[in-house]
Amino acid sequence: MTSNHTPKAGDEVQSLMADAAEQVEVVLNRLLPRLRGPEARLSDAMRYAVLGGGKRLRPFLVLSSADLFGVAHGCALRVAAAIECIHCYSLVHDDLxxxxxxxxxxxxxxLHIEYDDATAxxxxxxxxxxxxEILAHSDTHEDPTVRCRLIAALAHAAGAGGMVGGQMMDLAAENExxxxxxxxxxxRLKTGELFAFSCESGAIMGRADENRRHAMHAYAHDVGLAFQIADDLLDVESTAEQAGKAVGKDANAGKATFVSELGTERARHQAGILAEQAIRHLDVFDDRANVFREIARFVVNRRN
Structure with a gap:
């Protein structure tokens, strides 16, 4: 994946995503541990959780951001692998x-079905x-200050002020x-903050100015919400086979979602508005950010 690719349709975005996913899979396979003895069950479970599946959308955003800011592809692949480790860990725990x-x-x-709760x-x-550990390694970036900024940004996005805080709210939504x-x-917490890190990571590695980093952050928050609305729509309109996971659980639990509050048509319309709003944040980049424009359109039209 290189910066001279400029997708003009959803199918080209999917092709680029598939290419990026293959590259990230190779890096993840190399970085994931292969332990021996009693610990082998742990490394087997980690590999089961990460390898051989998923859209790898967050790694794709990292690689696209790195292209936009002129970052070495090998460095970007390591950051892409790191964000996928965080995402997969969150899925493993969410499924418990x-x-x-x-x-x-x-x-x-x-994972807890294939192995057991404790292993998960x-x-x-x-x-x-x-x-x-991946982000802290010198292979990720030659500048230790940049590595520290990556670690701090991902820690914020994944922690109480981001994904984990959002999951706490999600649990509360079952009873409130x-x-x-x-x-x-x-x-914005549960999904948007990891999207924001993914989109900003190239700016961090490329030592971009605050204006361009902020533009990517604003883009990511709008795309993250559009993505979640599309996810809520799939939850009520898809089958488990199409989605690759259980569907209809939020409705069965009585949990409020964008779809339950807005209805399907208003929710779909709102996702489109958010996608176009996200695209407007990219004006500072001119045509160099076309891949992100097509990603915004892709996330609201995806079928799984």
């Missing part, structure tokens, strides 16, 4: 009986630690009545 209690993920049994918890813990403002905040 104490959380969302799912038994299907990416078209195969969830430990595998998630280890994947989170591995992400920061959330209005559209609370739902929006929930998804």
């Amino acid at each position: 009986p104490a959380m969302d209690d799912d038994d299907l993920r990416r078209g195969k049994p969830t 918890i430990l595998a998630g813990d280890a994947l989170q630690a591995l992400a920061f 009545a959330f209005d559209i403002g609370a739902i929006t905040r929930l998804q």
